[in-house]
Amino acid sequence: MAGVRLELESLAKSYGGVPALRGVSLSVGDGKLVAVVGPSGCGKSTLLSLVAGLDAPDAGVIRIDGRVVNDLSPRERDVAMVFQSYALYPHMTVRRNLAFPLDVAGVPRREIAARVEEVAALLGLAPLLDRRPAALSGGQRQRVALGRALVRRPKVFLLDEPLSNLDAALRLGVRAELKKLHERLGATFVYVTHDQAEAMTLADRIAVLRDGALEQVGTPREIYGAPATAFVARFVGTPPVNLVAPEVLGLPEGPIDVALRPEDLRVSREAGAAGLAARVWLVEPMGSETWVTVERAGARLVARCEAAFDAPPGAPVRLGFDPRRLQRFERETGRRVVPDRPG
Template sequence: MATVSLQDVRKVYRGGVAAVKGVTLDIADGEFVSLVGPSGCGKSTTLNLIAGLEELSGGELRIDGQLVNDLSPRERDIAMVFQSYALYPHLDVAGNLAFPLKVAGMDAKDVEARVREVSGVLGLEALLARRPKELSGGQRQRVALGRALVRRPKVFLFDEPLSNLDAALRTQMRGEIKKLHEQLKATFIYVTHDQAEAMTLSDRVVVMSQGEVQQVAPPRELYDAPANLFVAGFFGSPRINLVKPQTLGLPDGDAVLGLRPEHLQVGQGARPEDAREGRVYLVEPMGAEVWVTVEMGGERLVARAPGDFRAASGDTVWLRHDARYLRRFDARTGRAA
């Protein structure tokens, strides 16, 4: 497989619109890295630059140590899985899987063996004679994965491959992609706007905003130690509470404090000495837990409560925070203190 290295990679479109602003990133051989961020952040453009579908405006891009700035997509030995599946409607599953091998001039017996191998890995054996219109969304996505896998490329690129699937299928396919990576030990670069996909699949996550990298770290580190307010607010559902220090009864300062809902305790009745009083704004039962939005000090904070918590809008409650998990951000720069 291969390493991928981006050094000050930039993409500027006509009119001076900068989509990617100096991205520097080293991806190890066999690593699963996700590029994540809101729409328009530059993640798909970065993937297209790696694939060779977009031309670099500046910087260097290397695959397995080789400079590939001027190489065509075919010469880079990558495979890409698209959001739209991009299957040939006139070919059956076997034909779709075999197509890239036939184009490459592989011997017919080797093509048949490779198709059989890949269809076995992805559970497509019973579908080989079907055409794409006869398949479900999940089955089509497996065929798209198979068409990339059958080539045995140096690098696999995924551009929002699960966004067309419903929630249940997305969860299932997420598991299949993770297991596939474990089996292949190949280099995977995965673009998504879904934080859950990025967190569950990746060895490391690259968080992007407005064409720039905000933080590169393992998923747990992003969640526990975000580099700035953007990263803190992007990861976590419900979102992290970002409040002024005085809201929590702490000395005023030029800072914003971050506290995850699971690190806020909400209760009723006698108020502990280290707790502050508030009023319930919203209660959202989620089964095993309840998300409680509390108005306090002119701000709203979300706390996690046990599944049997009972309260109504307007009820008086108390909130107590765990100071060990407070994250402090500079109010002017947004950077973590």
Template sequence: MATVSLEDVRKVYRGGVAAVKGVTLHIADGEFVSLVGPSGCGKSTTLNLIAGLEELSGGTLRIDGEVVNGMSPKERDIAMVFQSYALYPHLDVARNLAFPLEVAGLSRADIEARVREVASGLGLEALLSRRPKELSGGQRQRVALGRALVRRPKVFLFDEPLSNLDAALRTQMRGEIKKLHERLQATFIYVTHDQSEAMTLSDRVVVMSQGEVQQVAPPRELYDAPANLFVAGFFGSPRINQVKPGTLGLAAEDVVLGLRPEHLVVTAQGDESPGALTGLVYLVEPMGAESWVTVDVAGEQLVARAPGDFRAASGTPVSLRFDASKLRRFDAKTGRARASE
């Protein structure tokens, strides 16, 4: 286990394309940190810089306090789990797990002991004689995890490891990875574009956009107190409503207001309580226990919450109610969060 520190880390490709722009981040020993953001934001490049698969253009990278800028991936004592599994198709599961230990020169007895230990922890005992083509996607990913675990590295790196799985398998594997981290208490750095993965797995989340860090915080803090409009819009499904003050009947300010859909509730038509809004139904999306209703209010479309059995045709008048304490204010020019008033 180890700490990982990035100080003003940069990556500029030929032609002057800046993929990572001065990232500074400290990851504690045993912490689970996710790097999240849209495609092209620099999260995978940052992971590759930590792994040693890319060369830094500037800045300092330390693992367990030691500067590793010039070290090869092997010298950094890290293990990486890829999106593509990267298993050897001609080797069975046991040999895939054993391969990095064979390369490291461990004795046959030590290799067999470690393979048995990892296979038992990941439920792979019955699959040791199978080849990758005989495994499901979830089983292949468990083998890829096992091949990283068997080495007992200082740091585990994950690059979109679940993106090739279907929704049900992603949920299952997400739980397995979380339990694995709880058991090992090792340092995990995890790259994903999936906000739900980042929220459910991480101690802290690093939100990136265009090669820069937008915010670093625990998942709940990112959701409740986003640093800017980008972070506010990236987290949450449905997306946060971004509206002008006048739409909500508030005094005009040079701000954009953020209001989560769950804090905007469809009420009975004709609701005249203070702060109630009126609008026309644009779309109803039943989700089981609740429904998400898109409502046109003064020319802006807002998403609101309604009971699961809510039904209304497009154009139906409805009333909406919101809790003003849940509003978030963002500077209209910079997008940065302003203090709640």
């Protein structure tokens, strides 16, 4: 199955005079997966509803495969949406729920059976095919809802937090399967999540939405390594980036904040070590590494340290970092300060 290009141009939508989207322009390449991330209420589900045709924009253009679809019905758009609050047909078995969209589309019976089997195997639903939704857990229902979109093999998949009801282990498993599936299908995906790790691992590009406007669109590496704003910097990465006044890191004061990733902050307990003085506030062993939060000049900073690191609260430590790893953001606007190039 081939994907298509999806283009959004200056999409705007208000509800009762309150803007939910303020002119969003986004282009999703043929067969690409774009993850839309942002805090609750920033307009993610609204964006998907407009693309699916469940709601009409106040302004702007939606193009699928080069064709303006603003006036097409959801069915005519050949998109499949998995809703955040998915609804299954309660009187139908899982098998019927999965087969139903294909039945409606007039797909031959043998092909339906084959696609349902394939999707059921992919999502671990094979043992549940003869049950009804009432006899499924929340996570199982969510997988059926996802399967119902997958069997249709549409040109564009719109997924709204499709893994949010899965437990942690299943979530990682289905996430990996989805990535492989996307590679295999070559279909175009818009994937909404508030889980930045999901966005980082799955997406070709990430679109960060804030208050109905795009803050940045970029590859996962760009979003992580060169965030356009302090908001984007804080939104990706676990534990979150350290964003502090420059004085905290021994730099001259200024109308900026500096950001340093936890992996770029070194914490040393050795007596006489060079660096900035700080005190341990919290030590969190994660198994493969240990997260150490320190206090310095009234601020808290977190560092990813080796697994064996240990220290009692209050223990004196020294902090080190490579100044080239620092990022600077205007305090007032949050915008990244791009260093002046010499010459």
